[in-house]
Amino acid sequence: GAVVSQHPSRVICKSGTSVKIECRSLDFQATTMFWYRQFPKQSLMLMATSNEGSKATYEQGVEKDKFLINHASLTLSTLTVTSAHPEDSSFYICSAYPASRGEGDTQYFGPGTRLTVL
């Protein structure tokens, strides 16, 4: 099956620092990846759509200068939380869409990254 990995799984950082989260599709190519954020006991909220070789598309209310997304290859997208603050503490999840599979709109999710900003 389609496997998506994320690294790191957990990160704790000081306020003001930047944190990079990697999302990789391990056994398929993904021209499109999505980044979500989930606060405790809430739904997954889409932050941005990451397209290989082009700029990411951000959802309303998401600061593109704060959440930098790079999709440099067909198997890797990165999310950098710049100048992190405690309110950025959350569970960040990526998903990848294997368009070549032809199985409809099925995204495969990574295991998530727990970010804690002190």
Added chain:
Amino acid sequence: DQQVKQNSPSLSVQEGRISILNCDYTNSMFDYFLWYKKYPAEGPTFLISISSIKDKNEDGRFTVFLNKSAKHLSLHIVPSQPGDSAVYFCAASRNTGTASKLTFGTGTRLQVTL
């Protein structure tokens, strides 16, 4: 504006019985619906999906029903097993021909008891 709603935050079902999880949506442009299962500190795992041109899709113990006129879908799990205990999210998308964005519901925590 919560376009996809799961009004039951939790559900407890006895092992072997049927679990029914419900989901309502407001956006009539949605034409593809999915159910995901999620454990704490893990990413969602795809379970089953249904296109708006169908009203039922079945895969093993999982069946999804779609009532377009009511903008309602449900996931039936039968028989329920303890390993089914998790949070279930329904999600909806508009098939735009490219990778479509998913709008998630708020989730229902299912507890299957012995």
